[in-house]
Amino acid sequence: MTFAPSTGTVSPTPGAQRRILVVEDEPTIAEAIATRLRAEGFAVSTAGDGPSAVETAQTWQPDLLVLDVMLPGYDGLEVCRRVQAHRPVPVLMLTARDDETDMLVGLGVGADDYMTKPFSMRELAARVHVLLRRVERAVLAARVPASASLHLGDLEIDHAQRRVRVRGEDVHLTPTEFDLLVCLAQTPRAVLSREQLLAEVWDWADASGTRTVDSHVKALRRKIGAERIRTVHGVGYALETPVR
Numbered sequence: 001m002t003f004a005p006s007t008g009t010v011s012p013t014p015g016a017q018r019r020i021l022v023v024e025d026e027p028t029i030a031e032a033i034a035t036r037l038r039a040e041g042f043a044v045s046t047a048g049d050g051p052s053a054v055e056t057a058q059t060w061q062p063d064l065l066v067l068d069v070m071l072p073g074y075d076g077l078e079v080c081r082r083v084q085a086h087r088p089v090p091v092l093m094l095t096a097r098d099d100e101t102d103m104l105v106g107l108g109v110g111a112d113d114y115m116t117k118p119f120s121m122r123e124l125a126a127r128v129h130v131l132l133r134r135v136e137r138a139v140l141a142a143r144v145p146a147s148a149s150l151h152l153g154d155l156e157i158d159h160a161q162r163r164v165r166v167r168g169e170d171v172h173l174t175p176t177e178f179d180l181l182v183c184l185a186q187t188p189r190a191v192l193s194r195e196q197l198l199a200e201v202w203d204w205a206d207a208s209g210t211r212t213v214d215s216h217v218k219a220l221r222r223k224i225g226a227e228r229i230r231t232v233h234g235v236g237y238a239l240e241t242p243v244r
Contacts, residue, residue, distance in 0.1 A: 020037050022046045023048075023076070053065075080111055084109070090135055092128060092131060112176045152185060152241045166224055188238075194236050196236065198210070201213075
């Protein structure tokens with residue numbers, strides 16, 4: 001799958017059945033997730049530990065991973081690192097702890113979204129669809145002739161190549177982080193509410209994922225500089241621009 005031409009990822013074949021790898025060491029949970037995703041029309045494979053997850057990801061080449069954090073062998077964070085190093089792929093991470101530190105670490109190693117157990121299968125399926133739609137939009141955008149990059153001081157956003165540079169140095173962003181940055185950059189200095197960001201970036205119609213926005217903003221700040229994104233308490237966020 002292609003998030004950006006420079007990443008070496010593989011674009012999905014048009015009309016092909018999407019492949020989902022479910023990595024979960026609890027057989028009951030793994031089967032429940034697999035059953036729901038198959039009902040949604042996906043081809044699904046499962047793995048119950050870290051080493052088999054990495055091996056399956058490399059040989060089967062799924063379009064998306066549903067990945068539990070707590071696994072035997074390698075934990076989910078190490079699985080994510082190894083899979084992303086071989087072939088970048090969107091990752092929906094599952095965690096048993098509602099701990100923001102764990103979430104930020106997961107986002108830092110390449111996860112695109114996370115859910116805290118227990119969760120509804122309906123919401124999980126919806127998140128999977130949203131992640132895959134975002135990838136498809138990125139593929140289409142990459143096929144459009146390159147347009148001028150957006151420069152905000154020493155921050156450069158290349159829409160066509162989905163690349164970001166800070167002070168001339170490439171900064172690796174996950175697909176979600178890139179889309180979040182672009183959304184903020186479209187109206188620099190304007191405050192966007194968490195609900196607006198959820199709708200624009202995540203395609204969510206309700207406000208149940210505001211913590212997701214906060215966690216992704218924190219991860220984005222670590223990569224491009226905390227001073228570039230201003231928090232408006234009780235409202236949302238704004239991308240700061242240099243004052244001429």
